[in-house]
Amino acid sequence: MASDLFTRWRYKLVPDKIVGEILSKSWVDNAIPFLFLMIALAVFGALLPSMFTAGSMSGMTRTAGEYLLVALGLTIVIMAGGIDLSVGSVFALANLSMLALGGVVGLPWGVAALVVLAMGGLIGLVNGVLIGYLRLRAFLTTLVMLIIVRAVTDTLLLSYSKDITSVQIMSPVWEFLAFKTVFGVAPSFLVALALAALAHFVLTRLRPGWHILAVGGSRRAAHNAGIDVRRTVCLTYVISGALAAAAGIFYAARLASLGNDTGLGLEITILTAVVLGGTSLGGGRGSVFKTVLGVIIVVIITNSLIRLGLRSGASSLVLGTILLMAVAIDVRWLKNRAKLLARSYVAPTYFALPPLQKVSRAPDTPYAINDLLSDAEPIGVGQVDGPEDVILDAEGNLYCGSRDGDIIRFLAPDHKVREVYAHIGGSTLGLAFDRDGSLLVCVGGMGLYKVTRAREVIKLSDETTRSWLSIVDDSRMRLADDLDIAPDGRVFFSEATIRYEMHDWIIDALEGRGNGRIICYDPRDGSSRTVLSGRQFPNGICMVPDGQSFLFAETWGCRISRFYYDGPKRGRVEAVIPDLPGYPDNINLASDGNFWCGIIGMRAPAFDLAQKMPKFRKHMVMQIARDEWLYPNMNTGGVIKFDLSGKIVQSLWDGVGERHPQVTSIREHKGYLYLGGIFNNRIGRYKIPGADPEWTGPGAYWGAKP
Amino acid sequence: MSGSSGRGRFGQEEIIFAIAVIVFGVFSVMVPDFLSAGNIVSMVQSVSVLGILGLGMAITILGRGVDLSMVASMSVAIAWMLVQLNAGAPLVQALPMAIAFSVLVGIINGVLVAYVEIPAIFATLAIGVTVYGFGKFFLVESDVNHLPEAWRWLADMVAARPLGVPVPVIAFLGCAAVAHLGLRYLRDGRFIYAMGDNPIAARTTGVPVRVMMVLQYVISALIALLAGLIMTMLVTSMNTRIVSGTLVYDVILVVVLGGISLSGGRGGILSVVVGTLLIGIMLNGMTMLNLTYTAQNVIKALILLLALVLDTLINPRDEQTAQQGDI
Known part of the structure; x- marks a missing residue:
């Protein structure tokens, strides 16, 4: 149909997924202030062409340097969940004291600056003690401090302003601070930037910085974690006070003047800069980089407003x-x-499945429903939770994964005794024995692991090559699913999706896009690389005994294909069964040279149709609750046996649906078929009529043990 | 839920009242003429405006909010009204416009706090700055705006003293009585207490918390307008520079001092009256002692700080229900 064609190309050409992927990045928080900066630059650049000349820019860096110093302190306070409004007054008092101490009193400027810094820190300490230790409200307390310090400054101003302005500070360094620039940038800005870098380092890499963010993020949790919340809060105000004083010193150097409007309303300006940058009021979120951005925006805006007159x-x-x-x-x-x-x-996205095959009780169809699995004897009922994959070793011991992070073993011969074989810490989704009898495991959310015969758990791989154009970080493995081992020891394993975490695996079905891939782990050099990507939930993997290809199932694609990793057809994918009536899971060898495949659920016309209507699914996701979404059927399934040409040899079902309504894994062993299911509470054992009673999986792969 | 917290034998109101009496006694000994009828009348008159503002602030604080934009909205609305009167507009036009302006500011405050969920203290601070900037830029050109001669009779009316009591004092006591009865007996008044006590519980119970918050800020803006009117009539002018002064903190001082908890739901109108009394006495006494304006500021700020410490000690913030980021 023409509309289908249009829909297909529309979703092929427009990569909708990047919107969500960009939103999931933490740097997206910076997008709004950055946009703001661009707008401010464009608007004021057009209004005031003279603004971006070198002279004007270096003038702006002087203001920006002072603002940035104050803003750094405020950022730290806000990140710890407080607020400091007293900075404007501290700034004014520092300006006055610096001029007084350096000029009238005649202290060397360095000593005077130290005294002023200490004074700022002391005012901060008072704030800190009141807010941190006595637990007063930060907003009102610092407001009161603003009034007190302002009143003190005004009083001093009334009495001493004549004396102070009559004496100048004389020192080459002071002159440098006041008038010189380094490559057109004011020294105050350089100092502020250096301090910003230091603050960034402390906040992101050192323990005191983490404490500040932890207290801001959740005071109670920080306290329970053993952080001295009160001291941390107090410290932030001391830093803020000292930094505001530092800014006042630079202001004194720049203007050497007194006025009763010095620093008036500065707290609002700085607060605007910090919040505009994206540091959250209430604490826990923010960064120094954001504040730098916010300060630059605010300086440009205030500067331009003044110039516009x-x-x-x-x-x-x-x-x-x-x-x-x-x-x-x-x-x-x-x-x-x-x-x-x-x-x-x-x-x-748009995805059209091939026509749905008929599945009914009519005996002449390839998928004829029967009740053969209804008779499977149960093993370990209630002792396993979701055995996604099962496997047997040469001795006949039965292993399975479990949702609670263990690999469980039922001992041969009767599988009555259960033991935890190894604790792996994640959901085990794929199992295979290698040549020396170690168990290789695909763990959802963790990657590829190995359990040696001595039960030692070793990580083999949890990352692969990152693709350059992917926005989500696809180097980490989110959902390693099933694996098989080539005769040369290379491990091929599937990663079902790179866009969803383990517990959201079924949402991947709603996308209808190939989000999964197949990765090859090479034990010779320990490297991992992606060999096949863009597959629809690749799941089961099974080596074809020719030594150069394997079969893999794509669950949402409802197909089984063959991939050549070696030989003349290397790199090619051939369809084996393109039109399964259900969602295939693991594939394993059968004793007669065919292959078993578990079916986890059956296709339904409604969901098949929905896959052709991406707009409908988008609406569904946007507008109704997650529990109400239309998902693929995961309730009924069975087992099929097929040959390499794609012919269905046999199909086994539990028509009653009591013991094995759906099957994710199957292993043949000495004439029996062992069945696992990710939603099941047992493992099933089905006697295959006429099967080779001596055939075992490890034997077929690695030959009989000597 | 009455004014006294009921914790000890003496509530904060009683203590503050006692302090007020003591301070009054000390000043009457120390300051000559303190007890003269003229001084007492001017004292209660000047403090009435502060008290009326305190009533508006008290209502928002009782509902777990705060309104730092009161002074800004008051001065801009009144100054705009004066500008219009000076331009020849009749009072029946200028006053409703000022009222509309105040209501609008109240609604914006309320919407920002209730619907956008910006912390009240922050939203109203920023609105105060914005309203002042807006007023100075669009509505009012000069700082000081005088009441035109044609309307001086209004000022005379306010300056009148029926039965020896100045009109501002009558206005203050009248407003206090209305606010007290409203908070105590009207359904909406009880709702404000419920919101202040526990906003989530109030919401669950079915109190229209968001609408009530908007209402609360509209009321405080209107009360501020009334206070501004009286203030203007007393001095026949309005100086918009009071916005950058410390008036709004004096208002908080009056409210907190009397025992209204900043965490909402505790205290009553009586607390405002008592707080106003103490501050009025102190301001008057300090002025008569010839303390400078800045020295008075330091003293007031220190008292406010002390009141905050007391408030924290008497009404400790509950770690379990205090919201993260409540600054």
């Missing part, structure tokens, strides 16, 4: 509006980000 009030109006907008975006974004992400991440 607008009436008084304009800058209050603009800053207040930006502040409100930034906070509103921050609050809404924090609240809805997870919801938005969960919904926009699912990106369905």
Whole structure:
């Protein structure tokens, strides 16, 4: 149909999935301030062509340096869950004291600066003790501190302003701070940037920084984890006070003047910068880099407003509006980000399945339903939880995975005794024995592991090559599913999807896109590389005994294909069964040279149709609750036996659906078929009429043991 | 839920009242003329405006909010009204416009707090800055705006003293009585207490918390407007620079001092009256002692700090129900 053709190309050409993948990245938080910066640059660049000249830029870096110092302190305080409004007054007091100590009192400028820094830290300490130790409200406490320090500054100003302005600080370094630039950048900005880098390092790499973020993220949890919450909070205010004083010192160097409007409203400006950058009020989220971005934006805006010569009030109006907008975006974004992400991440695409084969009780069809599996004897009922894969060793011991992270062994000959063979820590999805009898395991969410005969668990691989254009990090393995081992020892294993975590595996079905891949682990050099990608939930893998190819099942694709990893057809994929009526899972060898394959669920016309309607599935995901979505049927299935030409030799079902309604794994061993199911509470054992009673899997792979 | 917290024998109100009496006594000994009728009248008159503002602030704080934009919205609305009057507009046009402006500011505050979920203290601070900037940029050109001669009779009316009691004091006591009765006997008043006590429980019980929050900020903006009107009539002008002063913190001081808890739901209108009394006495006494404005600020700020410490000690913040990020 023409509309199908259109839909197919529309979804082939437009990569919808990148929206959700970008949203899932943490750097997307920086996108809004960055956009803001670009807009500010464009608007004011157009209004004020002279703004981007070298002179004007270096002038702006002087302001930016002072702002950045104050903003760094405020960022640290906010990240720890507080707020410091007293910075504006501390800034003013530092300016005054610096000029007084360096000028009138005549201290060397370095000593004076140290004294001023200590004074800033001391005011911060008072804040810190009140807020951290006495647990006062940060907002009001620092507001009061703002008033007190401002009043003290005003009092001093009234009495001593004449004396102070009459004496200048004389020192070459002071002159340098005041007037010189380094490559057009003010020294204050360089100092601020260096401190920003240091703060970034401390916050992201060192223990005190982690403590600050932990306290901001959750005070109670931090306390329970043994962090001294009170001291951490107190410390942030000390830092903030000292940094505000440092900014005041640079201001003193720059202007050497006193005024009763110094630092007035600075706290609002700085707060705007910090919040605009994307540091969240309330703590726990933010970064120094964001603050740098926010400061640059605010400096450009305030500077431009001054140059535009607008009436008084304009800058209050603009800053207040930006502040409100930034906070509103921050609050809404924090609240809805997870919801938005969960919904926009699912990106369905067009997928047309081949016509549905008839499955009924009519005896002449290849998939004729019967009740053969209803008679399978149960093993370990209630002792296993979701044995996705089962395997038997040469001695006849039965191994299976389990949802609780163990590999469980039932001892030969009667499989009555259960023991935990190894604790692996993840959901075991694929099992295979190698030549020396070690058990190789695919663990969902973890990767490829090996359990030696001495029961030692060794990690073989949990990452592969990262593809350059993938937005999600596809180097880590999210869902290693099934594996098989080539005669030369290379391990080929499937990773069902790179876009979903283990517990969301079924959502991958809604996308209808090939998100999975097959990876080859080479034990000779320990490397892993992707050999086949873009497959629809590749699941079972089974070596063909020709030594150059294997079969693999694509669950959502409802097909079984053959991949040549060696030989003349190397790299080619051939279809074996393109049109299964159900969703295939693991594939394993049969004693007569054919292959067994477990069917985990059956196709249904409604879901098949939905796969051709990506828009419908998108609507569904966006508009209704996750529990109500249309999922593929995972309730009924069976076992098929097929040959390499794709002919169905036999099919086994549990028509009653009591013991093995669906099957994810099958192993033949000495005339019996062992059945596993990911939703089942048992392993089944079915006697195959006429099967070779001596045939074992390890024997078929590695030959009889001497 | 009455004013006293009921924890000890004496609630905060009683303590503050006692302190007020003591301070009054000390000042009457120390400061000559403190007890003169003229001084007492001017004292209660000047403090009435603060008290009325305190009533609005008290209502928002009782509902676990706070309104830092009161002074800004008041001064801009009144100044705009004066600008219009000076331009020849009649009062019946200028006053409703000022009222509309105040209501709008209240609604914006309420929406930002209730629906956008910005912390109240932050939203109202930013709105205060924005409203001031908006007013200065679009509505009011100069800082000081005088009441035109044609409307001086209004000022005279406010300056009148029926039965020897100044009109501002009557207004304050009237407002306090209305607010007290409203909070105690009206359904919406009880809702405000319920919200302040436990917003989530109130919401679960069926209190329209968001609508009530908007209402709360509209009320505080309107009360601020009334206070502004009285203030203007007393001095026949409005200076928009009071926005950058410390008036709004004086208002918080009055409220917190009297025993209204910043975490909401505790305290009553009586607390505002008592707090106003103490602050009024102190401001007047300090002025008469010739303390400078900045020194008075330091003293007031220290008292506020002390009140905050007391508030934290008497009404400790509950770690279990305190919200993360409640600053």
